[in-house]
Amino acid sequence: MGEPLVIIGNGMAATRLVDELTTLVPGRYAIAVVGDEPSLAYNRVLLSSLLAREIEPGAVELKAAAWWRDRGVTLVYGRRATEIDTKARFVRLRGGAKLGYGKLVIATGSEAVRLPLPGADLPGVVTFRDKSDVEVILSRARPGARAVVIGGGLLGLEAAYGLMKAGAHVSVVHLMDRLMERQLDVHAAGLLKDALEARGIQVLLNAESEAIQGRRKVAGLRLKDGRNVPADLVVMAVGIRPNVRLARGAGLEINRGIVVGDDMQTSSPDIHAIGECAEHRGTCYGLVEPAYEQARVLARHLAGQPAAYAGSLLATNLKVSGVNVFSAGDFLGTPGSEPIVLTDPGRQSYRKLVLEGDKLTGAVLVGDTGDALWYLDLIRTGRPVADLREGLVFGRAFAEPQAEAA
Numbered sequence: 001m002g003e004p005l006v007i008i009g010n011g012m013a014a015t016r017l018v019d020e021l022t023t024l025v026p027g028r029y030a031i032a033v034v035g036d037e038p039s040l041a042y043n044r045v046l047l048s049s050l051l052a053r054e055i056e057p058g059a060v061e062l063k064a065a066a067w068w069r070d071r072g073v074t075l076v077y078g079r080r081a082t083e084i085d086t087k088a089r090f091v092r093l094r095g096g097a098k099l100g101y102g103k104l105v106i107a108t109g110s111e112a113v114r115l116p117l118p119g120a121d122l123p124g125v126v127t128f129r130d131k132s133d134v135e136v137i138l139s140r141a142r143p144g145a146r147a148v149v150i151g152g153g154l155l156g157l158e159a160a161y162g163l164m165k166a167g168a169h170v171s172v173v174h175l176m177d178r179l180m181e182r183q184l185d186v187h188a189a190g191l192l193k194d195a196l197e198a199r200g201i202q203v204l205l206n207a208e209s210e211a212i213q214g215r216r217k218v219a220g221l222r223l224k225d226g227r228n229v230p231a232d233l234v235v236m237a238v239g240i241r242p243n244v245r246l247a248r249g250a251g252l253e254i255n256r257g258i259v260v261g262d263d264m265q266t267s268s269p270d271i272h273a274i275g276e277c278a279e280h281r282g283t284c285y286g287l288v289e290p291a292y293e294q295a296r297v298l299a300r301h302l303a304g305q306p307a308a309y310a311g312s313l314l315a316t317n318l319k320v321s322g323v324n325v326f327s328a329g330d331f332l333g334t335p336g337s338e339p340i341v342l343t344d345p346g347r348q349s350y351r352k353l354v355l356e357g358d359k360l361t362g363a364v365l366v367g368d369t370g371d372a373l374w375y376l377d378l379i380r381t382g383r384p385v386a387d388l389r390e391g392l393v394f395g396r397a398f399a400e401p402q403a404e405a406a
Helices: 012-024 044-051 065-070 131-140 154-165 186-198 245-249 288-302 372-381 386-394 401-405
Strands: 003-008 029-035 074-077 081-085 090-093 098-100 103-106 110-112 125-127 146-150 169-173 202-204 209-213 220-223 228-230 233-236 240-242 258-260 271-273 278-280 315-320 323-329 338-344 349-356 359-366
Touching: 003 012, 003 098, 012 029, 012 288, 044 131, 044 154, 081 245, 125 131, 131 154, 131 233, 146 154, 146 220, 154 169, 154 186, 154 233, 154 315, 186 202, 186 323, 186 349, 186 359, 258 271, 271 288, 315 372, 323 372, 338 386, 349 386, 359 372
Parallel strands: 003 029, 003 103, 029 074, 103 271, 125 233, 146 169, 146 233, 169 202, 258 278
Antiparallel strands: 081 090, 090 098, 110 240, 209 220, 220 228, 315 323, 323 359, 338 349, 349 359
16 A cells, blocks of 8 residues: 555646655555546636537546556545644545545645625626536526626637637726737737627726626626626636645645745645646746646655756646637737747737847737647747747747748
């Protein structure tokens, strides 16, 4: 029997950790995975496609039950972990059961932020974070329903797209002056806004929500400038915060997230944290790829192999409401950096590359994102691009024709 390893959280980070660890050292640990959602681990990235009815519910599942069994993993899902006792080294579950551990991994992810607006407790006000949220939204997003999404970031636009595909009339209300301000510059965000409006989604920028209107159910959203947006459904997608309740109760060091070192260890020996709940060098990552990188490092560490996490390069490469967008690195640039821009209005295509000296440090692409991974590799490796300069903005086929042909 291997050393008892308990993982709290049955999401994407936990699944990747189990995959990596059982591949490196099969049988070394007796693994138990605890999740409070009543289902197998699933891919949250696909929730907007589920909302849009583009895929069946089973398609979001990460691994089948047989996969977990084959690796000897005990799954305890639909049971919330309520306490971590670091002295007696056990995790208490709702109902009183205890799971002892030799090593513990906290992968509790994040929770959706709910704005404390008047009327926020009315039926028809929901967040967009998990499968249960999708079920509620679908029950109310009948064709012709009026839906308002508060938040023009990534989650908000995914929700808007899903609602539109479900037949709802959708308005996006965003506090900032542009959509996806963390991933896009002004021009790219403007193209995205135009594309959304062409698909029938109303976009309201510089718009601050004041109150949700209605008596027994949602009737609309009132903005601070006095405008009223009619609504049968309000989806709050204004951000996420690390889920640190268990860790705080256990006395672990907490800033915004659970503070971890390069080995993903918390302030308590034999307790680690990965994914959206973890804070590494002052940063909490809300994306999947950093969680996977952290899981890879922790798996090697638990396997007794040298490994250290040095942080992740933030990159976004996805389709937002049917529009391909990509951004990576310092795409806004700094004093002394040099932007190279290519715009094709007819194709709704935009490329902006940011150079520091002879290195590519940031990129934004809208429309044609076929070269996204190539640009990302150039940013990550820091490879000099002086010899690629002439064709760099046109993509790899122009900058490296021989490599592309090979």
